[in-house]
Amino acid sequence: MTTTPTDRKYATSHEWLAGDGKVGITDHAQDQLGDVVYVELPEVGREVEKGEAVAVVESVKTASDIYAPASGKIVAVNEELSGSPELVNSAPYEGGWLFQIEVTEEGELLDAAAYDAQAH
Structure with a gap:
């Protein structure tokens, strides 16, 4: 089992937010999903609201x-996922990130210990 990284914050809906604005799903989430076969990513430039x-x-x-997991603007997407969606399974905290957001409002997110306590 992968240890939940402590260098990012987590939503109760199983997304993580790194300090650089990258967003992905947690190891727990990818494990529940099973083998990922396709990822539909948002458009770069899209304004999004938390939730x-x-x-x-x-x-x-x-x-x-x-x-x-936060409000802001999508500034990048992980193009590698179009050809290798399984990265979401094999590297949920590294190469399997989904998109990057320029955060304007973060709201309440959990640290790794609080996420682990509610996720399991």
Whole structure:
């Protein structure tokens, strides 16, 4: 099992937000989804509100909305996922990031210990 990194913040909906604005899903979330086969990413330049569905991750089991953990503007997406969606499974905290947001308002997010306590 992957240890939840302490260098980022977490939403109760299982997304993480790194200091550089990168967003992904947690190891717990990717484990629940199963093998990821497709990722639908948001458009660069899109303004999003915290809690808004902005991406979709499809696995062999289900499709799941991914929510913005903060308000702001999408400034980048992980282009590698179009050819290698399995990165969401194999490297959820590194190469499997989904999009990058220029945060205007963060709101309440959890630290790693609080996320682990509510996720399991």
